[in-house]
């Protein structure tokens with residue numbers, strides 16, 4: 414069973430030319446796939462459709478084997494599929510790193526104690542313990558990006574969608590991010606304009622062109 418199965422999806426923003434014109438995509442368990450395409454081709458839009466942040470005009474979005482239509486359907490998807498947004502400021506909104514990383518588990522009803530244990534574990538795994546008590550909005554761009562990844566991984570997602578994860582990372586942190594992601598068992602759908610990073614993390618790729626996905 415595919416984790417993500419997109420079939421003949423059409424989508425356009427109101428009053429604009431269609432972005433997707435019969436897009437098909439499958440992501441299997443453990444698979445890593447790069448999604449390439451020119452600026453404005455619709456890559457971020459496709460990620461948003463997978464999480465139900467936009468709804469298709471037609472076509473089927475099946476996630477974990479179930480066609481997803483209603484808000485409740487996508488609620489479950491958002492709990493089980495982690496999206497690292499292109500801009501960390503869209504994802505970090507609490508005063509401190511600990512509160513940002515604890516937000517997801519607390520929201521799922523974990524106790525404060527459990528949530529803090531989960532925060533400590535994920536920060537340790539990512540080598541970010543030193544940022545634990547820092548004020549989120551005062552972090553550097555690269556630190557914010559790694560903390561964003563922590564807010565996603567703490568939820569133990571079954572698949573990861575990464576939108577330009579190397580933005581704002583220096584070569585050392587980019588190498589660290591690669592090492593961290595490469596060790597994860599989860600399926601990954603990667604959007605990145607960095608060909609070296611794509612080749613290393615997710616060499617199989619599909620290109621989004623003129624609203625359709627073409628195996629590269």
Ligand SMILES: Nc1ncnc2c1ncn2[C@@H]1O[C@H](COP(=O)(O)OP(=O)(O)OP(=O)(O)O)[C@@H](O)[C@H]1O
Nearest residue numbers: 426427429432450451452453454455456457458459
């Ligand atoms: N919220 C929105 N409302 C209206 N149009 C939008 C919206 N978001 C994106 N678009 C338009 O939809 C098209 C696809 O945008 P999208 O961000 O999905 O492309 P992308 O492939 O991710 O681009 P990039 O590589 O530049 O990040 C573009 O023409 C963009 O201007």
